[in-house]
Amino acid sequence: MPQPQQSNLQGLTIEQRSVISEQSHRLIVENARDVIWSMSPTGQITYQSSAIEKLRGLTPEEALLKPLHKIVTPPSLNEVLDYFGRLEIAAGTEQPSPNCLGYLEYYRKDGTTFWTEVVAFPLIDDKGNLVEIIGITRDIDERLLSESRLKDAYAIAGQANHTKSRFLPHITHKIRTPLLTLLSLIQAASDKPESNGQQDLPANTRPIGQLLIDIVNNLLELSRTQQQQLKLRCKAIDLTEVLNQVRDLTAPMITDRSVHFDLCIEPDVITHVNADPTQLIHALLNLTIDAAKVTTEGQITVKVCKELEPKLEKDERALLRFSVLDTSPRFDPCLSRNVLADPQVVDTTADIGLAITRRLAKLMDGTVGYDARPGCSATFWFTCDLRPQTSPIVQEITRTSQDALLKGKSVLLVEDYSPLRKAIRRTLTELGFLVNEAENGAQALQKLYDSRYDLILMDIGMPIMNGRECTQQIRKKFAKSTLPIIGLTAAGFEQDRDDLIAIGMNDFLLKPFLVEDLVRAMLQQLDLCKYP
Secondary structure (H helix, E strand, O other), X not given: XXXXXXXXXXXXXXXXXXXXXXXXXXXXHHHOOOEEEEEOOOOOEEEEOOOHHHHHOOOXXXXXXXXXXXXXXXXXXXXXXXXXHHHHHXXXXXXXXXXXXEEEEEEOOOOOEEEEEEEEEEEEOOOOOEEEEEEEEEEOHHHHHHHHHHHHHHHHHHHHHHHHHHHHHHHHHHHHHHHHHHHHHXXXXXXXXXXXXXXXXXXXXXXXXXXXXXXXXXXXXXXXXXXXXXXXXXXXXXXXXXXXXXXXXXXXXXXXXXXXEEEEEOOOOOOEEEEOHHHHHHHHHHHHHHHHHHOOEEEEEEEEEEOOOOOXXXXXXXXXXXXXXXXXXXXXXXXXXXXXXXXXXXXXXXXXHHHHHHHHHHXXXXXXEEEEOOOOOEEEEEXXXXXXXXXXXXXXXXXXXXXXXXXXXXXXXXXXXXXXXXXXXXXXXXXXXXXXXXXXXXXXXXXXXXXXXXXXXXXXXXXXXXXXXXXXXXHHXXXXXXXXXXXXXXXXXXXXXXXXXXXXXXXXXXXXXXXXXXXXXXXXXXXXXXXX
16 A cells, blocks of 8 residues: 655745645636635625636626626526525524525626526634635536537427327328238138139239338338438439329229329420439329329329429529329318428328428429318429430330340349249249249359359348348459349338449349339340330
8 A cells, every 4th residue: 555655845834834825725726617706795706716717708807896786697696695695694593604506697798698506605703703705606508508408309309209109100000001901802812712803803902002112112202301311313204204104103093983184294394304203203193192092083183384484594494393183172271281391290191292292392403382272172283493305215115025035034033031032033934034042142152153144133131141241242253244233122222222333233122112113123234225
């Protein structure tokens, strides 16, 4: 155990020790970050340490000349006077004089205010009289700001949790309803295989499956737009084809109703533009699906017109308005809130679609809104700023020529989920592909040593060896190979494309996807057809 060192004060006189002690205390006081002060019984400041200059912008000499009402704000002055009152009451009794710990609001030299934590200790003589008050003042503005931010963060988190609690029941209801219908149709067809139920199964289930995909895509889109990671992938498109796709995707919802779906493009609209077709279709589809849900008879009209005349510049643009009008009297006063609401605070999936359209429109330098009167139908619209087309659109091949091109092409399907693997294999086989399967990346590598393939469909998340690792191994072990690899994932986003391409993939699809999307991606990678 270390021995205590001998004090250097030993051997000094009392006077010398007193001088050294005074110097030590002064050094501590003058270099402390907190302000140390003393006050007379009448409330006059008698000493201020040098920290007062940093705290209030005053020198100690200037601070000594300030009366109490120039030092603290009126509410805090009342606190100080109340403390003096308690000291006076204690002086007439045998009770000890109270110390003080409180919060006072001080003035700075420039007139601004800040909050402090003040500790005060009364000095009493042997006759019980108050001689002086010694105090320490600490700036707590930053601490209070941090506490305020923390409270705000807790409040935001609580609101987010409350919103999630309201949001999830709506979403589960929207998903469970079509899912239950789908399962019921499958069960009915299984129970009576000889009846017409099985024959009608494809026609009845496709719209339901499409609805489920729309809901899931809305959720993915919501997540991506909230993270502000969504980027436009513009290319040459024909607006006529965009509207036709929107009509085809909406049509299954109104096949059993007396509803006419009409498309209208004003004559002065430039139809060949550069845009992101996926996001444009998604923004418009959200509006048409909402219209189809509530329109039992009459008409749904999708119209495209000029919002403003294009600027006569080298980089000419056209601000177009895409509007959806239906004949259902569905105006609700809350629409004005929901159309412009953030997806985090809306209450229904329909409102989520509207809010996502708002975000997509903003991404395309446009706005969103509606025109309606109570008791009447509503026209929902969004605008987007599009450039005229600068490159030709390559037309898709016909189904007949497609089948001829695909016939005999060999595909390695790497997917660990057996039902999905079997479903994709059945579809590809019917299209003319020769399909081999692997359950994980390790099996896929072995099959590549044994056989030659024209294309690989690679699931990203798999046991033993996932799709990322397998792709990296393929590019490393088969360095000279140009074998195209298309990733398949249910746990990714569109912005993951660059990361996956960087490790060696050529493209990827988000699950759930349509057969048309899969075939389109495969044809592009096989260089059999260039889709727009």
